[in-house]
Amino acid sequence: MVRVSRKEFRDLADPVEAHDAIASLDLAPEAETVPLRESRGRVLAERIDAEMDVPGFDRASMDGYAVRAEDTFGAGEGSPLELELIGEVHAGVEPDVTVGDGEAAEISTGAVMPDGADAVVIVERTEEREGNVVVRDAVAPGDSVMLAGADVAAGARALGPGTLLTPREIGLLSALGVDEVPVRGKPTVGIVSTGDELVRPGEPLNSDAGQIYDVNSYTVATGVEEAGGEVRTYPHAGDDYEEMERLLVEASEECDLVLSSGSTSASAVDVIYRVIEERGELLLHGVSVKPGKPMLVGTLGEGESPSAYVGLPGYPVSALTIFRTFVAPAIRRAAGLPEPRTATVSGSMAVRERYGEGRMRLMPVGLVEDEGGETLVYPVDKGSGATTSLVEADGVVEIHPDTEYLAEGESVEVRLFSPDVRAPTLLAVGEDDPALSRLLDRLDAPRFLPVGTREGLRRLRGGVPDVAVAAGPLDRDIDGVELGRWTREWGLVVPAENPQEVTGLADLVERDLRFVNRGTDSGLRSSLEAALAGLAEERGAERRDLADAISGYELTTKATESPARAVLRGKADAGLGLRVTAERLGMAFVPVDREPVRVLANPERTGKSSVEAFASVLESADDLFGQLDGYEIN
Amino acid sequence: MVRVSRKEFRDLADPVEAHDAIASLDLAPEAETVPLRESRGRVLAERIDAEMDVPGFDRASMDGYAVRAEDTFGAGEGSPLELELIGEVHAGVEPDVTVGDGEAAEISTGAVMPDGADAVVIVERTEEREGNVVVRDAVAPGDSVMLAGADVAAGARALGPGTLLTPREIGLLSALGVDEVPVRGKPTVGIVSTGDELVRPGEPLNSDAGQIYDVNSYTVATGVEEAGGEVRTYPHAGDDYEEMERLLVEASEECDLVLSSGSTSASAVDVIYRVIEERGELLLHGVSVKPGKPMLVGTLGEGESPSAYVGLPGYPVSALTIFRTFVAPAIRRAAGLPEPRTATVSGSMAVRERYGEGRMRLMPVGLVEDEGGETLVYPVDKGSGATTSLVEADGVVEIHPDTEYLAEGESVEVRLFSPDVRAPTLLAVGEDDPALSRLLDRLDAPRFLPVGTREGLRRLRGGVPDVAVAAGPLDRDIDGVELGRWTREWGLVVPAENPQEVTGLADLVERDLRFVNRGTDSGLRSSLEAALAGLAEERGAERRDLADAISGYELTTKATESPARAVLRGKADAGLGLRVTAERLGMAFVPVDREPVRVLANPERTGKSSVEAFASVLESADDLFGQLDGYEIN
16 A cells, blocks of 8 residues: 555646646635624625615705705804794604704704704704704704714715725625625535544544544634634544545535545555546646645546545645645635635845755744844754644645745745744753643743743744743853742652652662653753762762663653653652652652752843833742642742 | 713723723633533633543555565565465454564554564555565655554643634544543523613614614624623613513622613713622723723622623724724633734825824724725724724724824724724715616625715825716716716606606705705715706806705705615605615606716726726626616716
């Protein structure tokens, strides 16, 4: 099966062909009628002409007195005139008076002008006196009156087809008494998730059998809704031909567009490929972009109106990137919606980036603002299999196949993953730490990349992040401005009640205990190495020899809690970790030492408001550190 | 009652006080839990830490062969090695092999690494031969393998509180198996519409009694939804104190915020004022902005958590402007949503605008792009009672009380009425015409202001619109580039079967017929005047005398169909109009003449793409004119 997939991708289409292939498909559903109240965000399917005058009557536009204008000629502050007050007219009531020569009727804003009257004298220029009105202003016919149809005349064009309905259009239509509107239909998009290994979130997962949670169904479904489509999700399909065929055909009968997505396994791709070839038409197979090569475009179903079909790649970032680049615009077009204005942001490259693979690259990037508010763009490349890229990248930069590199400072256009995406206010990198997690909660929209102390300091030197968090001994001068620091107690995390009676590092060296370590990027690992060096010195031994004597010293894991969790699962007897982690997981703790954790700011960002906010959060975090065992803030 | 309202507004708050008063109210509802699938656009209420490793197992990241890396040392294109093929592992299946020295297992992307193996040789660097695998590449431990927890480690901070959930965050959460999320609640906003004269769209309207359709309930309700609130609409309240009190108190018990809106009549304002004073607390009454002076801010209800209350002005544009300026930001804050980035646009004033009224002005403006794509801004001031301002303006420019005027070309910041608002692609002004309505349907997002021929030509000379449409005889040289023209047949529209046997203009002069005319801005009116002048010349009379002899000559209406509709309603015997209108309304038509209708482009916009599009629509509009009686395109 593996061999088959290799062959399929030989003849890749270029991105323009892929756009054209999708544009050639018909996704547009029929128009429908919806209640006006639910029409926000929809698009008018046809012109709406006014069927009535607005206002429907000659309407007083001020509070005052309805008069015959000619009766007020000559009136002024110095030469008031008196008119006989014959009644009053309120909004929403049919007038029961007729205004004759020398007469006036009190009138409220919005009321119908009584017969005979042709103007309103505003209340501020009048005074009532013994059943009469004293008028201190001359008015012309039509003053303070809105004539019937003056706002909208019956028969006039109110709104054209293709108009996006926002509150103001909805307001105009309600003024016209319209309570339902003909709108473009929302394309129905079926999502078929494939792959034997996928499990729906919320259901139990068997990791030993290689199961993973289905990511693409959710990202693509919400992406479809964002683009103005209506989602139909189909029950998960395995890699079996008959089941896949049944599901895809069912979806094609019910939907304008069918998207499949999910498995990266060659067998699933191969099965879908065969279904499309046999039950529809394959227009394009494989596109010359990175990421996203394995993309299928075709039709599904027989008859006059087959459904459109696009097969997305399996990796989440690839799937979302291909969806946004090729599929979302087609859904918006079918729904009649304009391209969102916020979908792009300009910025300059924070680092130099080489390329030159000869196919178009949709490079995932993150955004960070410098102190002056300019947007800096840096590549995020963790391999498209990483779901964290989804939230660590903000969008993609399209790089032409002929581009060999992007220079530092070069201006680029970033297509955001969705219009709601914002650059984080603070970009922090470095050592992960439970106190840090809580501190970040007190900031507005920070991003933290848990790359460890060593890699964090390297990135800080590179100038991209605002802040690096460094734990453990620092063996060189750091080019960063310290915003604050705390200490944390570290040691060995062992099962509850410490069944092996581990007492310290020496036990790891001397006894047959299985250990789980952290990677060399971790500050905790540096502290462990320093402690081992101390032990070696006491014994007149080499640190390296002690390390070699520890079973599992090279068994490294990524995050603060990972070694402890390995112990919990019975994979080891002791793990490198923090007192607070042992507490949290209900495990026992063998203390070794304390280590400092420093928050270091990029010297060129100390005036950035989010960096200042971080500093002040650190200054007033006593309450937070009081809740964490083994922590002290300095 | 009118007198009371005058007193109330004496002590106006400034806009900052109004913002502060609203900010002092508590609108924020409690957090809630929603299914992940329905969480798009919601905001996380608390931090989410990973409860599991992603991936949950060591995972092959390429198709190939799982091996012990040390077995491949020394392999290369020139020095292939052979390993024994002992089985295969697929995604979603627990491995049933253990890889020993000199062995390899075929493995698919996403599959679990079998015990013993620590790297994958990608399929492209291998070949199968007689039960063995030929390996042409040396790999290091970990190559093409994603270790358990390498993407997200259990215990790591996944997303912080305040995170807006877009497809990418939803993707990360689904990878973590999360199927429901704690989110900020949506503030519940009750809308109480007031005013005896208001009728809900779709219900019958009695114009003679001064009824109008309720506009604000719909614009405000959709505005609340746009800002992230949940709407509750209350049945329409009249101006009666007991009813209003009952409704407002009921709404305050069920909602975080109560908005009233609707009537402009002083009595309704007065009644609400009393209810708030008696059943809550009035914090602010009247704000020094134009439009929007009559704004109330307070609380409603007793006990520990009264509901917030804001009373909006009655005129639709004022209500929407005040809502957007003061209320929407508070709703977004309560929902935890960021201010939308698209809510503002920069442009330069297309005309000079005087001001200087001593209170802040929120000036409604329209947008138009010049040929170079720069945004021009022009004031739209039709009186805030006009609902058409809702769609003819795109947003507001905030003018400081001390500003005396804005110069032409001055740069201004426009706050759009909603983030979805776009400048129209084409701004056309001038004579309304049924053929024009249909032509506009063929353009993408045009705006047409039916100001009549004379006013349209005046505006074209002012340089703001892209195009003016002029009907009738043109008595001076026009500084516009003609894009196209057509002729239309005009005359007298009379009741079906012409009961009065009207035969032409002479009948209007000689007989006792009631006539309805168009206004002097209309090109049709100019054609009528020219025809009357001809008749006068035949008779050796003055045109003016003939006009004076026509009963209703000065009874003018706004739009093409208005005179005909007046005849339909029995208000007149004949109306000035078009053959096509008589056809459409099932009336009889007495032809008088034909008149030209010209489409004239602003000479500085002939290269604008929408103007070019209009020209080409005109060139290929034969089909359209073929369907309209009395029309011919030249």
